Amino acid sequence: MRGSAVLAAAVTLIWVLVYLGTQIFADPALPMLPTLGLGLALTVGAVLGYPSALRGASGRRRQRPVSPREVEVSRGVRNLAAAGRSMPLRAGLTPEAARRTCELLRPMLSGDAVSITDREQILAYVGPGADHHREGAQMQTSAAPRTIAKGKTQVVRDRAGLGCRVPGCELISAVIVPLRVGARVIGTLGVYQAETEIPPRQLVEDMASMLSLHLELAELDREKQLATDARLNALRAQINPHFLFNILNTIASKARTRPDEARELLLRLSEFFRYAVRQEGHYAEFAQEYYFVRTYVSLEQARFGDRLKVRYDIDPQVLTTRVPVLMIQPLVENAVKHGIAGKAAGGTVHLRARVDPLARTTTIRVSDDGVGMAPEVLAEMADSTGELRGREAVQEDPSHAGVGLQNISERLSSLFGDRYELSISTPRSGGTVVELTIPLR
Structure with a gap:
């Protein structure tokens, strides 16, 4: 309302000044048509040139402080498209591709550590705890196998829920999401924190969906290649x-x-x-x-x-x-x-x-x-x-x-x-x- 009142007062002042200048102080007084034209021109100029106090004030009222975590999440969302274009898992769920993917995702997903597993072992792990969450070894937490068994996202908020076998593990909270090819769960994407605040669940699930899509495409590529090879072998025969x-x-x-x-x-x-x-x-x-x-x-x-x-x-x-x-x-x-x-x-x-x-x-x-x-x-x-x-x-x-x-x-x-x-x-x-x-x- 404050911005609207200021603009209304300015328009009123313009018309008062136009009236005084053209009808009272002018000798002879200007005809009505030029007076109206001058007033309208000045009014339009004032409205167009006046910064919108209404929009500025309401926009400022809607703003609120943004937490560092929200900044990280926003940055991660913006990076999803770029990650999708360069995701190494497009070649399949291999240890090398999994490691490069973890290195790529760690700064995006606001996690202290990121891991990718298949159904039985850790394929890649980047972050604190790498001394016992070793690549090629069995999964050290109980949360990751639970994710595979249930086929649902597991949100862990404390060490007990995480269930790491190694006492004194730095990891406290986690979001672990299943990776799928069609209806089959073939592994997990886990984002871990060394604090009680959990990683951004929606962002981790979105990234897991993207990885699953890449894995499906990789499997289709393999099936297509196998079919093409089979047809070539059949043609040789x-x-x-x-x-x-x-x-x-x-x-x-x-x-x-x-x-x-x-x-x-x-x-x-x-x-x-x-x-x-x-x-x-x-x-x-x-x-x-x-x-x-x-x-x-x-x-x-x-x-x-x-x-x-x-x-x-x-x-x-x-x-x-x-x-x-x-x-x-x-x-x-x-x-x-x-x-x-x-x-x-x-x-x-x-x-x-x-x-x-x-x-x-x-x-x-x-x-x-x-x-x-x-x-x-x-x-x-x-x-x-x-x-x-x-x-x-x-x-x-x-x-x-x-x-x-x-x-x-x-x-x-x-x-x-x-x-x-x-x-x-x-x-x-x-x-x-x-x-x-x-x-x-």
Whole structure:
């Protein structure tokens, strides 16, 4: 009210002065319109230029002293986002990651000591009491196992509740929160104090929730990696025995009549399997995959002779790009096995690869002029956009479904999410076309 009264008095004074200056002391007196305009201008200027005493006074009344603990909590809350971006536990619940996390969290959580455990032992401990709360040892307090057993936050306010096994332990109070992956409790985050005032519970629980989220993401990453590795191993296994037996039969048939050619085929076969088995990681340069494909084709041409022709149309820019390992050869093998092998006169397989620098994609196209694919099988394998669907559609007719197409689709999904396209079609001219578009690497 004090600020409003001052402002009202100022406005009244302005109008009194305007009236006296324009109507009493002026000779002749100013007309009414200029007088009103002058008064309004001065009033607006006073209101806009006058510091709001009302807001200032009420704002001061709402302020109260801020304790050092509240300052620490506020600082910790502001640091949560930064901590989330750099949290070492994103790599999983390991001793090294746990220790770096404790070192990062200790100044944020207003605790004298911070610990992270799994279900059985201390993974990391930073702060007073580190002489007996040792990393890799069993949990020394009874509160941490109780947190795991109950799956609920434990707030401890004295030494008896903390239950440290070592007499004279400096720690008195604590907030211990379970770490979860889904519904499973996999460990704890504990913040300890060497005084009776407990750490800020809400802040510790919020941080534990963030750590749990990071641990869930780490587990999903591991599961995704395992699934991708399994699919790659399955694809290696799908370099199937039939292909090996057929090539060995071809080599055996040439061993007597053409021993030099048989020896050369054996060398190529060893190179083929060495690359397939020993290639590490999930990506390789296109040039390596291209050489692998040509090795495979040379083995198949030894078996099919003039019935199999292969044409290559490779953009030189593609050679240095990185593509998923063992991704191109199965597409070519699919064309040979299910397109050309079933055609008495044989046929031609085309391998085309292009880079689109604007869209930042690599496109690989494998086509053949073989027997093609029955419309009903194609309809089962592809949806309205021509993209591959579920496993059951591909496996219903293995004689036409091709080698590892579903496996390839699942691997691509693991590696690229929805940032790839894999389509299969049968042109009117005959044969089958498989086209793959992946992000440029």
